Amino acid sequence: MVDTDAALDRAGLRNVHVRDYVRHWAELTGADRVDVVDASDDARLIEESLAAGEIFPVGDGTYYSRSYIKDTARSEERTIVATSAPTDKGVYNNWRHAAEMHPIVEERMRGASAGKTMYVVPYLMAPPGSPLAPYAAGVELTDSRTVALHMIRMARVGVAYIDNLADPAMFVRAVHVTGDLENLGQGTPEDQRYFVTFADERTILHFGSSYGGNALLGKIAHGLRQAAYDGWATRGFLAEQFMLLGITDKQTGRKYHVCGGFPSASGKTNLAMTLAPDSLGDRYYVEFYGDDIAWMWVDPDDGRIRAINPEFGVFGVAKDTNEQTNPTALGATGAGTGAIFTNVAYNEKSHEVWWEGRTEDPPVDLDGWLDWTGAPIADRQEAARAQPWAHPNSRFTTALANVSNVAADFDEPNGVPIDAIIFGGRTRDREPLIRAITDVAEGVYDGLTLGAEATAAAEGVDGQLRYDPMSMRPFMSYPEGAYAQHWLDIIGAAREKPLFAHVNWFQRDPSDGHFRWPGYRDNLRALLWLIDLKNGEVEGIASAVGILPIKSELDLEGLIIDETDLDEVLSIDVDRWRQEMGFRETHLAQFGGLPEEIWKAHRRVADALDDDAT
Ligand code: OXD
Ligand code: MN
Numbered sequence: 001m002v003d004t005d006a007a008l009d010r011a012g013l014r015n016v017h018v019r020d021y022v023r024h025w026a027e028l029t030g031a032d033r034v035d036v037v038d039a040s041d042d043a044r045l046i047e048e049s050l051a052a053g054e055i056f057p058v059g060d061g062t063y064y065s066r067s068y069i070k071d072t073a074r075s076e077e078r079t080i081v082a083t084s085a086p087t088d089k090g091v092y093n094n095w096r097h098a099a100e101m102h103p104i105v106e107e108r109m110r111g112a113s114a115g116k117t118m119y120v121v122p123y124l125m126a127p128p129g130s131p132l133a134p135y136a137a138g139v140e141l142t143d144s145r146t147v148a149l150h151m152i153r154m155a156r157v158g159v160a161y162i163d164n165l166a167d168p169a170m171f172v173r174a175v176h177v178t179g180d181l182e183n184l185g186q187g188t189p190e191d192q193r194y195f196v197t198f199a200d201e202r203t204i205l206h207f208g209s210s211y212g213g214n215a216l217l218g219k220i221a222h223g224l225r226q227a228a229y230d231g232w233a234t235r236g237f238l239a240e241q242f243m244l245l246g247i248t249d250k251q252t253g254r255k256y257h258v259c260g261g262f263p264s265a266s267g268k269t270n271l272a273m274t275l276a277p278d279s280l281g282d283r284y285y286v287e288f289y290g291d292d293i294a295w296m297w298v299d300p301d302d303g304r305i306r307a308i309n310p311e312f313g314v315f316g317v318a319k320d321t322n323e324q325t326n327p328t329a330l331g332a333t334g335a336g337t338g339a340i341f342t343n344v345a346y347n348e349k350s351h352e353v354w355w356e357g358r359t360e361d362p363p364v365d366l367d368g369w370l371d372w373t374g375a376p377i378a379d380r381q382e383a384a385r386a387q388p389w390a391h392p393n394s395r396f397t398t399a400l401a402n403v404s405n406v407a408a409d410f411d412e413p414n415g416v417p418i419d420a421i422i423f424g425g426r427t428r429d430r431e432p433l434i435r436a437i438t439d440v441a442e443g444v445y446d447g448l449t450l451g452a453e454a455t456a457a458a459e460g461v462d463g464q465l466r467y468d469p470m471s472m473r474p475f476m477s478y479p480e481g482a483y484a485q486h487w488l489d490i491i492g493a494a495r496e497k498p499l500f501a502h503v504n505w506f507q508r509d510p511s512d513g514h515f516r517w518p519g520y521r522d523n524l525r526a527l528l529w530l531i532d533l534k535n536g537e538v539e540g541i542a543s544a545v546g547i548l549p550i551k552s553e554l555d556l557e558g559l560i561i562d563e564t565d566l567d568e569v570l571s572i573d574v575d576r577w578r579q580e581m582g583f584r585e586t587h588l589a590q591f592g593g594l595p596e597e598i599w600k601a602h603r604r605v606a607d608a609l610d611d612d613a614t
Contacts, residue, residue: 002026002118004034011036013122013159017169018139022120025141025175030111031118037148038158042338045152049145057351060335064346064353065146067211068181069373072343073393074213074220074474075186078193081225081477083200090479091590092469098198105194105205109177112143112207116178119148122162122171123155123218125227125310129413132237132295135230136310137162138172140217144210147176149340153313153397155218172226174204174217184208197221199229199477212315212342212395223293223310224475232478232486237297241471243272244289244309246407246416247527251283256531259294259307260422260503261471263452267426267505268292268471269316270520273328273403277521279558286524287407288328289416290400291316296418296490303495308415314403318344318394320357325520332402339398343372345389355390362389420530424503425452425465430576431504433517433569434526435546436533442546443500444487445601448480449584450502465580467587481593488595499534502546503527507569516565529554543572544608574612581606 004026008019013036026034037045046063049055056064081093082101089095119142126136139162142148151157162171184192186208193208204221206214213220227239244259262268272291276284290309299306314332318341321329333339344355349368363369366378372391380387400406409416423446425431437443451465467473469480476483491497503526505519517523529549532538540547548570581602588594588602 002032002034007034007036011038011120011159013120013163015163015165015168018122018162018171021139021173022141026118028106029109029113029118029143029177031113031116031143033117034120035117036120036122036159037152039152039156040158042149042152045145045149049149052145054146055149055340056346056348058341058346058353059351062333062335062337062339062341064344065340065342066372066374067343070186071181071209071211072391073211075193075195075209076474078191078208079195079474080197081229082196082198085200088199088478090476090483092473092476092480093478098201101194101196101198105196105207108179108192108194108207109175109205112177112179116143117145118143119145121148121151121157122159123151123157124161125155125218125223126295126308127411127413128156128161130308131414132297132308132310133413134166134170135227137165137170138174138218138222140174140176142176142215144176144178144215147210147212147215150212150216150315150397151218153338153340153399154216154315155312172202172204172222174222176206176215176217178210178215179208181208181210195221197225197477199226200233202226202230212397216315219293219311219315220475224472225477227295227310228472228475229477231295232482235486235489237295238487238490239293239295241292241475242294243268243291244294244307244416245272245274246287246289247524247531248285248287249283250285256419257289257307257416258420258422258527258530259296259418260424261447261450262423263425263450263466263468263471265426266424266452267519269314269329270326271523273326273405274521274524275328275405276524277558280524280555284524284528286405288400288403288405289407289410298490298493299414299417302417304417305491305494305498306415307418309400309410311400313397313399315395315397318355318358318390318396319392321355321396322358325357328404329396331404332398333396337398337402339396339402341394341396343391343394345372345377346370355394356388356392418498419534420499420501420527422501422503422527422530423447423450423470424505425450425468426506427453427465427504428506428508429510430573430580431502431507432548432572433505433507434501434503434530435543435548436530436540437500437502437546439601440491440497441488441597441601442604444484444491445598445605446500446502447487448484448598449587464583479593480591481595484591484598485595488597499530501530509565516569518559518561522559525555525559544574544612545572545577545605548572574609577609581609
């Protein structure tokens with residue numbers, strides 16, 4: 001039997017609660033060995049993984065991994081929030097009773113790590129010393145070395161983070177067991193996978209995947225589902241799937257912080273890592289804090305909303321990442337960064353990687369190139385030639401410190417004060433470039449009605465969004481009505497309230513489909529206007545759905561845009577908005593116990609649209 005105590009002793013892990021937990025799961029899963037991981041073990045684990053053929057070298061000091069072909073994305077259907085309180089059931093959280101789920105998951109995990117090593121990964125999802133650090137400690141147990149390597153990049157990892165906890169029993173117990181991936185019936189009625197957050201027990205049990213989106217438990221299950229539940233249960237904070245950036249005006253020396261939610265494929269990582277457009281670069285400097293999660297609370301001293309990025313790295317989508325869309329990400333995954341690419345195309349001879357959108361055309365010389373499944377591209381039959389080389393959800397994983405414009409204070413325990421909270425989904429019409437919202441209830445209402453265009457016809461009616469409240473639909477852990485109230489309470493308690501805004505970089509001209517707004521670095525122009533509005537330097541023009549910029553208020557220096565396109569993105573289509581209000585009514589009506597303030601906000605917008613004579 002595995003000598004767990006000896007391994008824990010060697011690592012100097014003394015916390016008795018952690019020791020009991022590791023012992024229990026080592027026994028239940030039947031692992032052969034226990035390996036306690038510290039970030040400083042990275043080089044050793046990389047060597048072991050290379051030797052075992054689990055990862056492959058890319059260029060100089062970056063790596064490539066492949067996940068099982070039926071295990072390439074987060075599974076929302078198999079993800080469950082389980083508690084002992086039936087009142088925790090919401091529309092999106094896939095709630096089940098904890099007593100029902102424990103035996104189901106544990107039975108699958110029993111003995112399932114036989115022959116494998118159990119990696120013990122103590123982590124902290126916060127800068128040490130943060131007021132939210134008590135909610136940030138966790139220990140992931142995983143039987144995948146690749147997952148341990150990802151955790152080192154995505155979280156602060158080491159025994160020191162959990163050995164001196166104020167309450168030594170207060171850490172998230174996060175168990176990941178890969179299972180026999182070839183026999184799990186992924187996507188069939190016999191699907192064996194279960195990804196369960198036992199939110200009121202602060203325990204996460206994930207079985208049946210080794211893909212990051214299901215297996216990096218610090219990030220997706222703890223950083224979002226568990227933390228959102230903790231923030232609500234304590235009435236203390238919000239945990240949201242938000243990016244976070246800083247903008248310094250070098251002329252005035254003032255710095256502003258903006259965070260916000262974007263449904264997937266709406267450009268969140270690109271925005272988080274954006275740089276100022278060349279023409280504005282002398283005046284503004286943009287800093288990166290995080291691309292995926294923000295925890296927010298009210299600072300008891302200055303009464304402002306403060307935010308941290310609880311993560312330590314970026315798990316970004318590779319597709320379409322290139323010099324134009326996100327040069328920062330390319331730099332952050334370059335030679336010597338230790339970045340790991342997953343499910344992109346790999347050249348086993350030249351040790352290069354490629355994905356769709358990396359360059360306009362794929363490499364011409366096919367020699368050595370393997371697609372994301374490991375099959376040689378050169379051997380493809382005629383019919384398969386057009387298939388993508390990389391999986392559309394292929395990823396890069398790299399530490400925050402590799403991002404060239406990472407903020408100097410990204411590690412600040414007390415976080416940064418938030419000036420604005422923005423929401424933005426990919427929308428081809430109706431949504432202007434930016435509309436600002438000063439009323440808190442209307443801002444929260446706007447977040448609750450956030451959505452992006454349905455990607456496949458089957459997913460929705462034309463012109464109707466797939467709603468993704470606050471971009472938290474896959475991570476919602478408690479009922480939506482209570483969630484809305486918690487938002488009103490937290491933001492409402494701030495003495496200096498952030499401004500809200502809705503942004504859209506994706507409006508198209510219906511006649512030929514071109515994007516009306518150039519996007520990418522020029523998106524900063526909309527945020528600069530928002531900051532000017534907050535500072536009272538511009539007034540904008542009121543509309544039924546918020547304050548819109550007047551053209552002359554936007555900094556347009558160096559912007560290349562057609563005048564008609566600019567006019568269109570700065571105005572609203574009242575008829576389309578009236579149609580949208582009907583969809584919103586149905587969307588909101590699914591949620592029980594939605595605060596009256598939210599309904600009032602909805603009616604105010606609807607009435608204003610009805611009164612709008614344009
Ligand atoms: C996600 C991610 O799946 O951030 O949302 O990886
Ligand atoms: Mn995400």
